[in-house]
Amino acid sequence: MTTYADAPTANRNATGKSKNRWFAQVGWRHLVGIVAVAFSIFPILFVISAALNPLGTLSSTELLPTGASVENFTNLFHKTAFGHWFLNSLLLAGVASFASIFLSSLAAYAFSRMRFAGRRVGLLTLLLIQMFPQFLAIVAIFLIFTTITDLYPAIGFNTPWGLFLLYMGGALGANTWLMKGFFDTLPKELDESATMDGASHVQVFFRIMLPLVAPILAVTGLLAFIGSINEFIIANVFLTEPNSKTLAVGMFGLVAGERNNNFGMFAAGTLLTAIPTVLVFQILQRYIVSGLTAGAVKG
Amino acid sequence: MSTSLSGPGSATQTPGRGPVRSGLPRKSRTARNHAPITVTGLIVKVVLLGLVAGIALWAAFPLIEAKMWTGLAILVATTAVLFYLYLTRRHIPAKYLVPGTLFLIAFQIFPVLYTASTAFTNFGDGHRGTKDDAIVAIQSSSVKQVPGSAEYALSIATKGDPATGPLVFLVTDPKTREVSAGDAGGLRKLDPGQVTVTPTGKVTAADGYTVLNFGQASARSKEITDLVVPTAGGALRSSGLSRAYEGKAIRAYDAGCDCIKDSESGKTWTADEGAGSFVAADGERLTQGWKVNVGLKNFSRVLTDPGISGPFFGTLAWNFAFALGSTGFTFLLGMAIALALHSPRMKGTNFYRVLLILPYAMPSFAMLLVWRDMFNTDFGLINNLFGVGVDWFGGSWSARIAVLLVQLWLGYPYMFLVATGALQAIPRELTEATSVDGATPWQSFRAVTLPLLLVALSPLLIASFAYNFNNVNAILLTTEGGPFAPDNPANGATDLLITYTYRLAFGAQGAEFGLAAAVSIFIFAIVATVSAVSFARTRKQEEVYS
Numbered sequence: 001m002t003t004y005a006d007a008p009t010a011n012r013n014a015t016g017k018s019k020n021r022w023f024a025q026v027g028w029r030h031l032v033g034i035v036a037v038a039f040s041i042f043p044i045l046f047v048i049s050a051a052l053n054p055l056g057t058l059s060s061t062e063l064l065p066t067g068a069s070v071e072n073f074t075n076l077f078h079k080t081a082f083g084h085w086f087l088n089s090l091l092l093a094g095v096a097s098f099a100s101i102f103l104s105s106l107a108a109y110a111f112s113r114m115r116f117a118g119r120r121v122g123l124l125t126l127l128l129i130q131m132f133p134q135f136l137a138i139v140a141i142f143l144i145f146t147t148i149t150d151l152y153p154a155i156g157f158n159t160p161w162g163l164f165l166l167y168m169g170g171a172l173g174a175n176t177w178l179m180k181g182f183f184d185t186l187p188k189e190l191d192e193s194a195t196m197d198g199a200s201h202v203q204v205f206f207r208i209m210l211p212l213v214a215p216i217l218a219v220t221g222l223l224a225f226i227g228s229i230n231e232f233i234i235a236n237v238f239l240t241e242p243n244s245k246t247l248a249v250g251m252f253g254l255v256a257g258e259r260n261n262n263f264g265m266f267a268a269g270t271l272l273t274a275i276p277t278v279l280v281f282q283i284l285q286r287y288i289v290s291g292l293t294a295g296a297v298k299g
Numbered sequence: 300m301s302t303s304l305s306g307p308g309s310a311t312q313t314p315g316r317g318p319v320r321s322g323l324p325r326k327s328r329t330a331r332n333h334a335p336i337t338v339t340g341l342i343v344k345v346v347l348l349g350l351v352a353g354i355a356l357w358a359a360f361p362l363i364e365a366k367m368w369t370g371l372a373i374l375v376a377t378t379a380v381l382f383y384l385y386l387t388r389r390h391i392p393a394k395y396l397v398p399g400t401l402f403l404i405a406f407q408i409f410p411v412l413y414t415a416s417t418a419f420t421n422f423g424d425g426h427r428g429t430k431d432d433a434i435v436a437i438q439s440s441s442v443k444q445v446p447g448s449a450e451y452a453l454s455i456a457t458k459g460d461p462a463t464g465p466l467v468f469l470v471t472d473p474k475t476r477e478v479s480a481g482d483a484g485g486l487r488k489l490d491p492g493q494v495t496v497t498p499t500g501k502v503t504a505a506d507g508y509t510v511l512n513f514g515q516a517s518a519r520s521k522e523i524t525d526l527v528v529p530t531a532g533g534a535l536r537s538s539g540l541s542r543a544y545e546g547k548a549i550r551a552y553d554a555g556c557d558c559i560k561d562s563e564s565g566k567t568w569t570a571d572e573g574a575g576s577f578v579a580a581d582g583e584r585l586t587q588g589w590k591v592n593v594g595l596k597n598f599s600r601v602l603t604d605p606g607i608s609g610p611f612f613g614t615l616a617w618n619f620a621f622a623l624g625s626t627g628f629t630f631l632l633g634m635a636i637a638l639a640l641h642s643p644r645m646k647g648t649n650f651y652r653v654l655l656i657l658p659y660a661m662p663s664f665a666m667l668l669v670w671r672d673m674f675n676t677d678f679g680l681i682n683n684l685f686g687v688g689v690d691w692f693g694g695s696w697s698a699r700i701a702v703l704l705v706q707l708w709l710g711y712p713y714m715f716l717v718a719t720g721a722l723q724a725i726p727r728e729l730t731e732a733t734s735v736d737g738a739t740p741w742q743s744f745r746a747v748t749l750p751l752l753l754v755a756l757s758p759l760l761i762a763s764f765a766y767n768f769n770n771v772n773a774i775l776l777t778t779e780g781g782p783f784a785p786d787n788p789a790n791g792a793t794d795l796l797i798t799y800t801y802r803l804a805f806g807a808q809g810a811e812f813g814l815a816a817a818v819s820i821f822i823f824a825i826v827a828t829v830s831a832v833s834f835a836r837t838r839k840q841e842e843v844y845s
Contacts, residue, residue: 047661106398109395129408129411133769137407137410165405
């Protein structure tokens with residue numbers, strides 16, 4: 001606050017007061033926002049700086065970029081099978097999230113709109129099973145897939161399809177409840193009037209319900225996509241050949257042994273991996289905030 | 300498209316929350332049954348059922364070849380049920396539920412049940428197969444070179460990749476010059492026209508095999524030493540990389556006493572069906588055992604064996620702290636920032652929002668590894684920025700704090716997003732009314748905003764707790780469970796139960812699948828109980844507030 005010696009004191013106090021009031025009502029909010037943004041961004045800045053660092057080592061990387069070279073990116077594609085990993089991950093995450101949304105929206109429609117024997121038991125079973133992480137059954141899964149690999153190499157170890165099938169096992173668990181909650185918020189009169197007009201249950205589902213639940217489809221789709229891109233531990237058991245790995249497994253291998261030297265390549269890979277997620281995020285942006293909380297009601 | 304938040308304030312009662320209405324279905328079936336069959340619908344149905352038939356046929360052949368009749372029966376039954384279900388006009392709910400349920404049963408429920416059944420056995424290293432497998436393994440591993448046993452020239456070969464393919468011994472009989480190929484399944488004579496043999500009897504090439512050179516062979520010398528080729532008189536083993544000898548098994552199974560006899564020392568190990576191993580009078584066990592049911596022994600071991608129960612309860616306590624801390628801190632921070640930015644007079648909130656949720660859009664597996672390196676003692680960013688030399692992952696408490704900090708960074712953008720969404724759904728009139736009544740902002744937050752937020756978000760908080768309780772990535776990609784106490788390498792300070800289980804199952808101590816499965820069941824019971832109790836409590840809360 002600048003003050004002039006010859007200015008009347010009353011005036012000075014008035015401006016001081018209004019400044020203070022501005023700070024009390026709005027200013028501190030900006031301060032919180034700035035601090036939070038700084039907290040969010042500094043590791044990401046560090047990654048960008050490491051990716052552009054011409055030396056490409058962890059020990060020479062500072063918080064702010066010290067140089068700008070694309071050497072880490074070119075090395076990534078020349079020295080590792082990064083292109084394969086990227087495509088494998090995109091294919092797997094894309095197909096798996098799409099299929100799991102479809103399967104769980106079918107089930108959610110039945111749970112929300114129909115009454116049948118075993119409905120409540122089914123819902124509770126789903127809730128329970130969802131709490132048993134697939135990874136806890138990894139020994140059994142490993143033995144099952146050893147047999148499957150012997151019988152059908154096309155869907156066994158070292159293929160994205162084997163993992164895809166396994167991820168589908170968890171498709172109903174997590175998302176069905178969320179979607180059912182969302183379906184429940186749609187007025188029943190919609191599908192009843194459509195049925196009166198002679199629509200079959202399939203037409204009601206595809207033409208009336210699905211377009212209306214787009215937000216929750218977007219959110220569960222995003223969650224499933226992020227989930228399979230980041231799934232590391234089961235994929236690590238399944239994928240051992242360099243060209244069949246996903247990003248998570250392949251990039252973990254980059255920094256598992258040679259931590260310091262490959263850090264630049266790893267950071268470059270991290271930035272490239274973020275691109276699909278950020279794109280999906282941007283496309284689904286307008287649904288996300290409303291969708292995330294809307295389905296969160298218990299049946 | 301905006302959707303109203305179905306929480307408090309919306310008067311509609313969510314269906315299914317009350318008692319289930321039994322009796323008549325809501326919609327009359329007759330209207331459904333007279334719905335027209337459309338051409339598109341028919342085409343889609345035919346194509347999809349054709350696909351099912353095609354997949355079933357493709358899946359059937361390998362099963363028939365392998366003579367797996369149970370699998371084939373399941374396949375045929377499943378296909379038949381699918382066809383019946385989608386060709387009939389009844390069972391409409393099942394039409395929607397079956398596709399997902401099939402996957403659920405095959406890849407979730409079946410593995411879980413399989414795991415549960417493993418918990419009652421001693422399945423693991425040394426107890427993998429049947430008793431007969433164990434006897435064969437004991438006999439062939441006891442093969443020793445006895446005086447006068449035949450010596451053969453040996454070449455190591457494989458049908459696959461020299462570095463990883465299954466190994467085969469190519470041996471030449473010193474008397475008859477006949478070449479045979481042998482692996483764990485036994486010896487097969489090779490046609491003399493297919494092999495090239497040096498005058499000393501060493502095979503240098505054979506059709507269909509890749510002969511390993513000295514470098515490739517010495518890289519796999521351990522596998523070569525372990526390979527035992529059973530023969531009529533005993534077994535073939537390598538001695539070095541270019542000689543093999545036929546030795547005699549000095550240990551043999553005697554069905555009369557149900558024991559293993561050592562012909563040299565005369566010692567006997569009697570079969571103990573309860574433990575699934577051969578035990579001598581002095582208590583010595585042979586390492587090769589077989590799989591048996593041990594009842595509740597694994598469960599009692601978890602609770603009573605001091606070597607396991609000590610770390611188990613310590614790990615359980617930290618596991619709760621970790622899950623509560625991860626969920627609680629992210630929620631508090633996310634909510635605080637959402638509240639700060641939630642003001643009609645704020646400009647530029649969108650700008651903040653986009654930057655704030657960046658951590659949520661970054662790949663978490665990669666960022667966990669980046670954080671691990673940022674906490675590096677010598678050249679990590681954290682120590683560099685603050686000019687300190689803390690060995691973060693070296694001390695128990697600093698490692699725990701570091702792990703929670705990483706979780707906070709990864710998780711608070713999500714909580715910020717959902718809290719923002721929930722705040723927007725709370726009518727402004729409510730908070731305005733409180734300020735008219737003279738409440739301070741803090742009072743109005745405590746009395747109005749927070750309860751409404753909690754009602755809307757509690758299901759998400761419970762889900763987040765359940766997820767974090769078993770968050771493998773958060774630990775394995777950062778501290779890997781460490782730091783470890785010097786006296787217990789199987790359990791570290793930041794281990795969650797699930798990473799501890801993983802180490803029990805696949806760890807350096809030898810795999811103990813049975814024990815790991817028992818711990819898995821404990822974990823499941825704990826998470827399910829906590830979630831069930833909290834769901835019941837939040838439901839009560841909702842009735843209070845709505």
